[in-house]
Amino acid sequence: xxxxxxxLTRQAARLFAEKGYHGTSIGDLAGAMGVQxxxxxxxxxxxxxxxxxxxxxxxxxxxxxxxxxxxxxPATEKIRLALRAHLRVVAEQLDVATVxxxxxxxxxxxxxxxxxxxxxxxxxxxxxxxxEGRELGELRTDLDEAIAAxxxxxxANWAYTWLRPGRDTxxxxxxxxxxxxxxxxxxxxxx
Amino acid sequence: xxxxxxxLTRQAARLFAEKGYHGTSIGDLAGAMGVQxxxxxxxxxxxxxxxxxxxxxxxxxxxxxxxxxxxxxPATEKIRLALRAHLRVVAEQLDVATVxxxxxxxxxxxxxxxxxxxxxxxxxxxxxxxxEGRELGELRTDLDEAIAAxxxxxxANWAYTWLRPGRDTxxxxxxxxxxxxxxxxxxxxxx
DNA sequence: CTCCAAACCGAACGATCGTTAGGGTGAGTA
DNA sequence: TACTCACCCTAACGATCGTTCGGTTTGGAG
Numbered sequence: 001x002x003x004x005x006x007x008l009t010r011q012a013a014r015l016f017a018e019k020g021y022h023g024t025s026i027g028d029l030a031g032a033m034g035v036q037x038x039x040x041x042x043x044x045x046x047x048x049x050x051x052x053x054x055x056x057x058x059x060x061x062x063x064x065x066x067x068x069x070x071x072x073x074p075a076t077e078k079i080r081l082a083l084r085a086h087l088r089v090v091a092e093q094l095d096v097a098t099v100x101x102x103x104x105x106x107x108x109x110x111x112x113x114x115x116x117x118x119x120x121x122x123x124x125x126x127x128x129x130x131x132e133g134r135e136l137g138e139l140r141t142d143l144d145e146a147i148a149a150x151x152x153x154x155x156a157n158w159a160y161t162w163l164r165p166g167r168d169t170x171x172x173x174x175x176x177x178x179x180x181x182x183x184x185x186x187x188x189x190x191x
Numbered sequence: 192x193x194x195x196x197x198x199l200t201r202q203a204a205r206l207f208a209e210k211g212y213h214g215t216s217i218g219d220l221a222g223a224m225g226v227q228x229x230x231x232x233x234x235x236x237x238x239x240x241x242x243x244x245x246x247x248x249x250x251x252x253x254x255x256x257x258x259x260x261x262x263x264x265p266a267t268e269k270i271r272l273a274l275r276a277h278l279r280v281v282a283e284q285l286d287v288a289t290v291x292x293x294x295x296x297x298x299x300x301x302x303x304x305x306x307x308x309x310x311x312x313x314x315x316x317x318x319x320x321x322x323e324g325r326e327l328g329e330l331r332t333d334l335d336e337a338i339a340a341x342x343x344x345x346x347a348n349w350a351y352t353w354l355r356p357g358r359d360t361x362x363x364x365x366x367x368x369x370x371x372x373x374x375x376x377x378x379x380x381x382x
Numbered sequence: 383c384t385c386c387a388a389a390c391c392g393a394a395c396g397a398t399c400g401t402t403a404g405g406g407t408g409a410g411t412a
Numbered sequence: 413t414a415c416t417c418a419c420c421c422t423a424a425c426g427a428t429c430g431t432t433c434g435g436t437t438t439g440g441a442g
Contacts, residue, residue, distance in 0.1 A: 004389075022213030023297065026430055038432075039390045047430065076376075102293065106214065130375075139375045147366050148375055150353070151346050158345035175338050183374025184321070184330045184339055185267075195419075217400055229402080230420045238400065 005043045008033060009057070010095075012050040017098035021051055021106045051103065052111050058100030059118045061089045066125060075133035076181055079152070082129060084173040086156045091169040098160045126153055139181075152180060196234045199224060200248070201286075203241040208289035212242055212297045242294065243302050249291030250309045252280045257316060266324030267372055270343070273320060275364040277347045282360040289351045317344055330372075343371060 011032040015024040026047060030037035044050060065085035069078050090097040104115045127149040133139035139148075155176055163169065202223040206215040217238060221228035235241060256276035260269050281288040295306045318340040324330035330339075346367055354360065 002388080020211065020213060020297070022211055025428075027428085035389085036391055037430085038392075038394095041431070041433095042389060106211070133375070143375055144366065147363075148370060151342075151367060151370055154346040154349035155342050157352075158349050161348075162341070172338075175335065176342060179339060179342055179371070179374075181374055181376050183370075183372055183376075184324070184334055185372050185374075193418080216398075218398085226419090227421055228400085229422075232401070233419060 002043070008040065008043050009050065009053055013054045013057075013095040013099055016051065016054065016103050017095040021099075021103045048108060048111075051099070051107060054096055054099045055104055055107060055111075055115055055118075058093070058096045059115075059122075061093055061096065062086065062100075062122055065089045066122070075129055075136055075138050076177075079129050079133065079181070080174060080177040082126065083152065083156065083177050084170050087159055087163065087169050087173045090156075090159045090163050091165045091167075094160060094163070094165060101157050101160055123149065123153060148180075152176075193234070199231065199234050200241065200244055204245045204248075204286040204290055207242065207245065207294050208286040212290075212294045239299060239302075242290070242298060245287055245290045246295055246298060246302075246306055249284070249287045250306075250313075252284055252287065253277065253291075253313055256280045257313070265329055266320055266327055267329050270320050270324065270372070271365060271368040273317060274343065274347065274368050275361050278350055278354065278360050278364045281347075281350045281354050282356045282358075285351060285354070285356060292348050292351055314340065314344060339371075343367075 008029070012024075012029060015028055015032060018024075019028070026037045026040060029047075029050075030040055033040065065088060066082060069081045069085060073081075104119075105112070107115055127145050130139065130143065130145040130148045130152075134141060134143045134145060163172075199220070203215075203220060206219055206223060209215075210219070217228045217231060220238075220241075221231055224231065256279065257273060260272045260276060264272075295310075296303065298306055318336050321330065321334065321336040321339045321343075325332060325334045325336060354363075
């Protein structure tokens with residue numbers, strides 16, 4: 001992929017995140033590239049393609065980050081690292097993550113279904129961590145893994161609205177993790 | 192407000208939630224009303240007004256629901272009831288809540304700032320509950336109320352993506368609450 | 383010097399956008 | 413019967429939308 005093309009993808013993610021997919025015109029894109037709008041079609045086939053590509057980029061980033069969580073640690077530790085991984089992707093690729101979470105629904109046809117499948121797969125990977133934690137006795141035996149994963153994923157998916165790069169993202173993830181695991185009441189196990 | 196006008200507001204919330212503000216045309220709205228698009232301007236001044244009105248409706252619903260939380264109960268109980276109140280608004284007015292959370296940023300001019308102020312006020316009310324819980328000794332003394340509120344609000348704000356009316360919303364809210372307060376590890380206080 | 387390929391221009395396409403204006407309908411009221 | 417008022421239609425407005433296309437510029441390879 002040419003340098004010009006990847007620059008276009010970057011600008012598209014930025015503008016889609018800022019003004020929304022339907023709120024961003026080809027003219028806006030062209031302006032950001034310093035070019036007449038017709039010229040963009042040398043690099044892309046359609047506006048939809050830019051959205052699709054951003055979605056793919058986001059999906060890959062989240063999966064790759066999750067892949068880096070080691071297998072041979074306790075489940076609660078995996079959950080902590082998974083939270084870190086997710087928030088780091090959001091912080092480092094804020095535009096892509098924003099489009100991934102908020103603008104995906106404007107994907108047309110089977111690309112929309114592809115996204116849904118992709119996200120379901122990611123959510124299932126997260127759910128498995130909580131299930132493992134319960135089955136291995138690290139988490140309470142009456143834990144509903146679906147509810148637990150939903151709570152964690154809610155925090156993760158909402159992060160794009162408030163996370164700002166530059167802050168200590170890892171520490172934030174750890175605080176979320178501590179809250180989720182030990183609760184707010186204060187009967188945490190001494191560490 | 193005439194019956195026709197409030198029907199228009201309802202349809203607008205529905206379509207904005209389904210297809211997004213910029214993805215919904217006046218023609219779409221007219222079609223949903225069974226009317227030519229020019230006819231809509233007998234009931235409204237502009238498309239923006241419909242978005243604004245939906246936002247106001249959402250803001251009021253959330254605040255009113257929170258007002259119903261009694262003063263004379265423990266803070267953790269207030270938090271439980273606040274979660275119930277929030278999720279109930281989302282479930283019962285899913286379209287309005289969706290627009291409120293996802294489409295507000297297309298409000299132009301000072302109406303956008305008005306929304307931000309409104310939401311900040313709501314978030315502060317939630318934060319106060321966690322602060323109260325810590326200061327009264329119900330929650331751990333080292334609790335960061337900002338982080339705790341952020342976690343709870345993330346779950347609440349993300350709910351529009353998965354909550355479906357008809358299920359037992361109150362029970363879901365209680366499960367979230369139990370998870371937040373007692374954690375997942377399993378050292379909950381016996382009830 | 384020639385040639386190629388990438389990149390861009392400039393003009394235009396048909397479609398659709400949000401909005402306006404003027405006239406028409408039918409039910410209710412005096 | 414005369415009048416009002418809410419409601420709707422039809423037609424059109426200028427603007428902007430995403431996209432197409434033939435021609436031009438540019439820099440490096442042969």
